[in-house]
Amino acid sequence: MSLYFTKEHEWLRVDGDVAVVGISKHAAEALGDIVFAETPEAGRDLSKGDDAAVVESVKAASDVYAPASGEVLEGNEALADNPGLVNEDPEGEGWFFKMKLANQGELDGMMDEAAYRAWCETL
Amino acid sequence: MTQAELLPLDEWHKAQGARMVPFAGYMMPVQYEGIIAEHLWTREHAGLFDVSHMGQILLEGDNVDAALERLMPGDFAILMDGRLRYSMLLNEEGGIIDDLMVTRRGDHFYLVVNGATKAGDIENLKARLSDEIRLTHMTGQALLALQGPRAADVLAALAPEVADLSFMQGMHCRIAGVEAWVSRSGYTGEDGFEISMANEDAATIADALVADERVRPVGLGARDSLRLEAGLPLYGHDLDEEVTPVMAGLNFAIGKRRREEGGFAGDRRIMAELADGPAACRVGILVEGRQPVREGAEILDDEGNEVGRITSGGHSPSLGRPIAMGYVAAPLSQAGTHLKVEQRGKLFSAEVTPMPFVPHRYHRKQGK
Structure with missing residues (x-):
């Protein structure tokens, strides 16, 4: 299993051709208190960069983009009743969706955890 | 774009862990x-807000009350010393240039504007008030608000001595050894105070207030919610x-006297609206579900016609649900009216509801 991060502050935990996707701790802290999250339905085909999910903090609405192309396997239903999970455990229980990757080559341009954390320090 | 100015308490906020915007x-x-924690703290205990960005203005001269009555619809002639009123600076069509607080303070009036x-x-007041009225923008004063059930x-x-103040009353007093003007007023619906003091004294008072464990600093985010x-x-x-x-x-x-006599900017239109009702009005709106609707979202009637716009909306931390306010055509302004709200292509069911969403808890003395 390997962990990838994007410059959009999303993470992918990849196991074979399946990725769990969420937003980083840095992103969750920047958003502040999250009061609503809408995750994609299973079966939806996503192209890299598509709007995949919605997250709303007290202050504003933001889109969660598909960090890679593929088919949605499952949205995190726990977020509907408890969107605060994204603040409590953004890189764990607060995941947004699972997807089957269409093209693992898309992972190549992403950062590993150390590179991502170092990059966040520079922001 | 000019550089944003720093508040007198800029360093103080950073030391308290604020995120500055x-x-x-x-x-x-x-x-x-965090906004929700600060919001709930204010509803349960006491929150300290820095609102030093607001404008504090002194107006001095003969008959300032009568001069203000030409620009605002409040009855300032009967306003007693040390009392304040919520009012609005109006244009000649009755439109609102700003909403503000007006206090009679001895021989002058003290205004707090957005x-x-x-x-x-200030430009508008200078242009419309006679030269005999001196206007001073009190740039040397900071403004704090202490709000919540423990504030008093x-x-x-x-x-x-501040315990004797009732809602919308103010006095000079000393806090932590420094001079301040304190009024029992605020912008949260809770009991509380607004405290004006010299810029250089603001940290002394802020420190004295947060030294009390019932007080926490609260930011603009929670002020809005x-x-x-x-x-x-x-x-x-x-x-x-x-x-x-x-x-x-x-x-x-x-x-009451102003409604009968008029004599303020926009009086004809405003008196006609008082008699016949306005074409559109501001209402509270409860939105179904959990997703907030925000400023700019369209309000639709049952048939899908646009009948208004959301002007403020968001998550209510106290109620744990989305709330909003907006303007709708008058026939749709009755509490209980069902509406739709459209935001980013998505339709939400909504209902007109009386405001406030959370009851006010102002400190009004019995028998007054």
Whole structure:
């Protein structure tokens, strides 16, 4: 299993051709208190960069983009009743969706955890 | 774009862990520990807000009350010393240039106006008031607000005389050894105070207040969610020059004598709206589900016709659900009216509801 991060502050935990996707701790802290999250339905085909999910903090609405192309396997239903999970455990229980990757080559341009954390320090 | 100015308490906020953002030309604390926690703390204990971006203005001269009555719909002639009124600076069509607080303080009037509009207000007042009235923009004064059910106990521990103030009354007093003007007023729906003091004394008072464990600093984010729950309009969003006091549902700020006599900017239109009702009015809106609807979302009737716009909306931390306010055509303004709200292509069911969303808890003395 390997962990990838994007410059959009999303993470992918990849196991074979399946990725769990969420937003980083840095992103969750920047958003502040999250009061609503809408995750994609299973079966939806996503192209890299598509709007995949919605997250709303007290202050504003933001889109969660598909960090890679593929088919949605499952949205995190726990977020509907408890969107605060994204603040409590953004890189764990607060995941947004699972997807089957269409093209693992898309992972190549992403950062590993150390590179991502170092990059966040520079922001 | 000019550089945002720093508040007198800029360093203090940073030391308290604030996240600073540009707002109304200043770097302002938007949050410290988190908006929801700060919001709920204010409802249960006491929150300290820095509102030094707001404009504090002194007006001196003969008959300032009569001069103000030409520009605002309040009855200032009967306003007693040390009392304040919520009022509005109106254009000649009755549109709202700003909403503000007006206090009679001895031989002068003290105004507190919105930060984003203060420069325009001062220009407007100078142009419309006679030269015999001296206007002073009190740039040497900071402004703090202490709000919440514990605010009175906290402040009375430092200045016992403030316990005698009732809602919309003010006095000079000393807090932690420094001079301040304190009024029992605020923008959260809770009991509380607004405290004006010299810029260089602001940290002394802020430190004395947060030294009390019932007090935590609260940022702009929670200030917005608190005032929304309290049904209080925010200038530039829920109020602007296209809107009259009657449309905004602020009839309480139009004095009884003023309604009969007129004599203020926009009086003909406003008196007609008082008699016949306005074409559109500000209402509270409860939105179904969990997703907030925000400023700019369209309000639709059952047949899908646009009948208004959301002017403020968001998550209510106290109610744990989305709430909003907006303007709708008058026939749709009755509580219980079903509406739809459209935001980013998505339709939400909504219902007109009385405001405030969370009851006010102002300190009004019995028998007054």
